Amino acid sequence: MEHAIGSIAQIPPGEGRNFDVGGLRVAVFHTRSGKVFATQADCPHRGGPLADGLTDEDSVVCPLHDRVYAFATGAGIGTDCSIATYAVRVDQGTILLQT
Amino acid sequence: MAKQSPKQSLVVVGNGMAGARAMEEVLARGGADMFDITMFGEEPYGNYNRIMLSNVLSGVQHSSEIFINPVSWYEENGIALHLGAKVTGIDRASRMVQSADGTRARYDVLLIATGSRAFIPPMNGLNKANGVMKDGIFGFRTIDDCDAIVATAKASRRAVVIGGGLLGLEAARGLLNHGCEVHVVHIGKHLMEAQLDTTGGGMLRAAMQKMGVHIHLEHATDEILGEDRVTGLRFKDGSTLECDMVVVAAGIRPNAEIGRSAGLTVERAIVVDNHMRSVDDMNVYVVGECAQHRGKVYGLVAPLWDQAKVFADQVTRANRDAAYHGSKLATKLKVMGVELASMGLTEPEDERDEVIQFSEARHGTYKKLIVREGRLVGAMLMGDISKAAYLMQAFDRDSPLPDERLSLLFDLGTPAQKVTLDEMPADAQVCNCNGVTKAAIGACVAGGARTPKAVMGATRAGMGCGSCKSLVGEVVAWFCGGAAEEDPSVHYYVPSIPLAKPELVAAIRAQNLRSVSAVFAALAVDGKPDAASKPALASLLITLWDDAYEDERDARFINDRVHANIQKDGTFSVVPEMKGGVTTPDELMRIAQVAVKYNVPLVKLTGGQRIDLVGIAKEDLPRVWADLDMPAGSAWGKSYRTCKSCIGTEFCRFGLGDSMGLAAKIETKFRGIDSPGKLKLATAGCPRNCSEAMVKDVGAVAIGDDRWEIYVGGAAGSQVRKGDVLCTVTGEDAVMRITGRFMQWYRENAKFKERTHTFIERMGIERARAVVVDDSDGIAAALDAAMDASCAVTRDVWRERSAPKTAHQFASLIPAE
Structure with a gap:
């Protein structure tokens, strides 16, 4: 189902934030070019908070041990781990997340 | 059973170095068109380099760094991979694996x-009463073993x-790095009997x-003591x-x-013929440590690579004449920092055997050769293994040795390296781990790879134990006619922008680029941001522009976004300023009250003479600071x-200078x-150096009469280096003034994350002295002037507690609306 989880203004460009979506923690990222992506909150490697990671247009780097994940697929880059992703879009400034 | 696919089905039981390498060899021979490949691995991981587990144990490498083939490799090559799936049965009649x-x-x-x-x-x-092994006992064979050993x-x-x-x-070497007392108990009369004699x-x-x-030599363990957990050992002698x-x-x-239960002939291992x-x-087919060939079972990687090739040649019919004839074992290794090479016999076995040896215990050098009828049948080298490559080759080929035996142990009138490489036969192995010959490197260079990095990537030479990396570099240079091209990217300041630091600085100044996103747009090859490059660029821009820098918080590591140090559970540590390690009762009371109020799980003195409040939730940071x-x-x-200090002249009866006062200044x-790397300083009131100023990035040591020695490039972290005296x-x-000037020179010239001890070795202390x-x-x-300008605009960032810089700057979880 689709959840309206709030305004995109809550996520500064280039950063991520964790949202509580009905008890599920989801990391939502807002790239500098305006794209949004959503992934599981914790890195599968050692549980690092992905929303605190460095990002670019395609990927996020876990802040604990630099594991890199592709936003589009959740696939690990140079690592065996991979993460779950969620469909997400912005409509009139509101983030709409599919779970 | 009717075949569904025109391809044959190839099933591999085991996903270790042998199984995966065999599949690489099969794929290299066009095997993907001949076989549907299915692999079963008992461990839940892709394929990793087991040789490197000792590095993981010692903390030199993380377990993620030793993977040879990640799970994606199997997907890309169409291999169906079942992980965590131990094969329990093989039914040869129906050709079925379960x-x-x-x-x-x-x-x-x-x-x-x-x-x-x-x-x-x-x-x-x-074992415990329930038959399970007692806690605290480990094998040393897998990544999981390593992780468990480290944790314990x-x-x-x-x-x-x-x-x-x-x-x-x-294992002992690795354990030493974790701070416990390490004992080795060995049943034999001396260590490493397979490779060394009594003297070695x-x-x-x-x-x-x-x-x-x-x-403890000649100790046989009789009993493991302890109820459910090991508490000690009892030996046979009581x-x-x-x-x-x-x-x-x-x-x-x-x-x-698995072979025995499938009805195959098993002696010490599963018996195979020359085709594996x-x-x-x-x-x-059987390859690796579970195979027994001509009565021998091998436990090293080199034989396994040869076996994998023979298997692949046979199964793909690439070369039906391929056959395995056994391996002569020669190894080069480093044990506890001691370099060793060993091959063949360790003691003479025959009257004809001639022993040539040299020993110099003071330097830890020992060389011993065993020669039979002019041929090398055994050798061990310790301490100085410069002749190892030559001897291993002579041993492997059984080639006649020169009459001048001394030249086997030492380079007499050393021929130049160039001559040696000229003389090296084309089929001599350069990399023993991955079986890469001089000719293979030559072919790779001829194919356009002109840098050691490119050749290593393509041939995997030097990618096993790594001990031959420099030789690979020399061979590549030799094939390039003396000058290998350097991989230019090693000089880039960040990976995504092809410029070294001086050129990058010039471009940033010329184009007036004041934010990280502006730098990417103007200078990155594809104009796109690159996550891994952001913090290095932010650091550089701050140094260049001071308060004219456009602060984009997404360009900074999380620590610099919330001004605290992230911990392994996602909480943060908070360290308030404590100049030179000096505090007051009033400050201590406030710190104690905060620790109580926020239920801080750990209050710890740091190495920098401060107090660390560890385990603070992100959302509590602003209130904690307030x-x-x-x-x-x-x-x-x-x-x-930080700048540590001793108590200097105030109370100390030896103090020659006011180290506390100077540290506060x-x-x-x-x-x-901001700087390229951490800057940790100290001041010492006398050369007794209680504050350890001689091993700091910059340290000032009072020597009397208001004179101070300034040390730079010291380190006492992962590297230990005494600083060089810059001047008095x-x-x-x-x-x-000198401290500031040196740090500014470092800020402008160091690579990102290059600490001063590396920087000073790269630049040279003479150069530092000349400039500074x-x-x-x-x-x-x-x-x-540049340093003064930077200092003037530096603010206390904890003031952001009342004026957050970004939306939800300190939120760790935002409720959905």
Whole structure:
């Protein structure tokens, strides 16, 4: 189902934030070019908070041990781990997340 | 059964180094068009380099760094991979393999590559009452073993390794790094009997004892003491040794049971012919440590690579003449920092055998050769292994040795390296781990790879144990006619922008680029941001532009976004400023109140003479800072961190200079300035150096009469290096000026994350002295001005508590609306 989880203004460009979506923690990222992506909150490697990671247009780097994940697929880059992703879009400034 | 696919089905039991390497060889021979490949692995991981587990144990490498083939490699090559799936049965009549998780796979061709496991010798009291092994006892064979050993070692006072062979000594070396007392218990008369004789073993023992490892020879373990958890060992002679953990490295045993249950001939391992095929079944092949060929079972990688090639040649029909004729074992290794090479016999066995030896115990050098009828049948080299490559080749080919025996041990009138490479035969192996010959490197260079990095990537030479990397570089240079091209990217300041730091600085200034996103747009190859490059660029821009820098918080590591140091559970540590380690009762009371109010799980003194409040939730940071009402200690970033001090002249009866006062001045001035790497300083009131100023990035040591020695490039972290004396100056003002000037020179010229100890070795202390003290380049005034400008605009970032910089800056979870 689709959840309206709030305004995109809550996520500064280039950063991520964790949202509580009905008890599920989801990391939502807002790239500098305006794209949004959503992934599981914790890195599968050692549980690092992905929303605190460095990002670019395609990927996020876990802040604990630099594991890199592709936003589009959740696939690990140079690592065996991979993460779950969620469909997400912005409509009139509101983030709409599919779970 | 009717075939569904025109391809044959190839099933591999075992996903270790042998199984995966065999598949690489099959794919390299066009095997993807011939076979549907299915692999079963008992471990839940892709394929990793087991040789490197000793590095993981010692903390030199993370376990994620030793993977050879990640899971994606299997996908890309169309291999169906079943992980965590131990194969429990092979039905040769129906050609069916079944695993513990219920998966079944039919094969036309089966490869067994189950390797081996740690051998746990029979000991009393090994198990708990319920039959499970007692806690605190480990094998040393897998990533999971390593992780478990590391976790336990951290909390252990004393660790015992059973087994004084190569594996045991590597385990001992790794354990030393985790701070526990390490004992090696060995049943034999000397260490590493397979590779060394009594003299060599004795020298190795001395070297290890010097490093703090306790060695117990001729001790057979009779009983493991302790109820459910090991508390000690009892030996056959009745003596005991208390300990908190035991690592058993007493050898390996082939995992051959699967062969026995399938009705294959198994002696010590599964018996194969020269094609690596089971002697009982045309469709079943075996490679690696679970295979027995001509009565021999091998436990090293080089034979395994040869076996994998023969298997692949046979199964793909690329070369039906391919055959394995056994391997002569020669190894080069480094044990506890001692370089060793060993091959063949360790003692003469025949009257004809001639022994040539040299020993110099003081330098830990020992060389011994055993020659039979002019041919090398055994050799060991310790300490100096410069002749190893030549001897290993002579041993491997059984080639005649020169009459001048001394030249076998030493380079007499050393021929130039170039001559040696000219003479090196084309089929000589350069990389023993991956079986890469001089000719293979030549072919790769001819194919366009002109850098050592490119050649290593393509051939995997140097990618095993890494000991041949420099030789690979030399061979590449030789093929390039003396000058290998350097990979230019090693000089880039960040990976995504093809410019070294000076050119990058020039471009940023010329184009007036003041934010990280502007730098990417103007200078990155594709104009796009790159996550990994952001913090390095942010650091550089701050140094260049001071307050004219456009602060984009997404460009900064999380620590610099929230001004605290992230911990492994996602909480943060908070370190308030405490100038020179000096505090007051009032500050201590506030810190204590905060610790109570926020239920801070850990209050810890840091190495920088400050107090660390560890385990604070992100959302509590602003309130913690407000309640502390102290400035930030800048303990989280690549920046000026701290200046330690001793009590100097105030109370100390030896003090020659006011180290506390000077430290406070340094802290006040340089607090929080960004830099390429951490800057940790100290001041010492006399050369007794209680504050350890000689091993700091910058340290000032009072020597009397208001004179101070300034040390730079010291380190006492992962590297330990005594700093170099930059100069001796008179007066605290001069200390402040030289300190600031040196740090600014470092800020402008160092690579990102390059600490001063590396920087000073790269630049040279003479160069540092010329620029910073003697102003050889005429830039001293400019450096001073730049540093003053940076200091002037540095603010206490904890003030962001009342004026957050970004939306939800300190939120760790935002409720959905």
